[in-house]
Amino acid sequence: MELVLRLHKHNFLIIAVAAFSAFILVFKLQGTPAIQYFVLALLICFYLAWAIIYHFFDKSLKLEIMIEYILTALLALVILYGVLL
Numbered sequence: 001m002e003l004v005l006r007l008h009k010h011n012f013l014i015i016a017v018a019a020f021s022a023f024i025l026v027f028k029l030q031g032t033p034a035i036q037y038f039v040l041a042l043l044i045c046f047y048l049a050w051a052i053i054y055h056f057f058d059k060s061l062k063l064e065i066m067i068e069y070i071l072t073a074l075l076a077l078v079i080l081y082g083v084l085l
Contacts, residue, residue: 011054018046033084040080048073
């Protein structure tokens with residue numbers, strides 16, 4: 001619990017490192033769009049999970065915020081599916 005509270009302070013850095021790592025993997029896996037899609041889908045799931053954690057500890061977790069994050073994640077998945085597969 002204390003670790004999560006400390007990580008909460010470095011929100012942007014954590015998301016940036018995860019995104020950078022995923023994009024490096026995507027570029028290394030050129031020619032395998034299904035695996036690229038899977039890596040980016042995992043990044044989107046991480047983004048969604050981190051949003052829930054962030055807003056929970058920020059005490060701003062509301063249904064409207066979660067719907068926005070879920071719809072954004074679904075939109076990203078649909079767009080990536082159209083581009084990669």
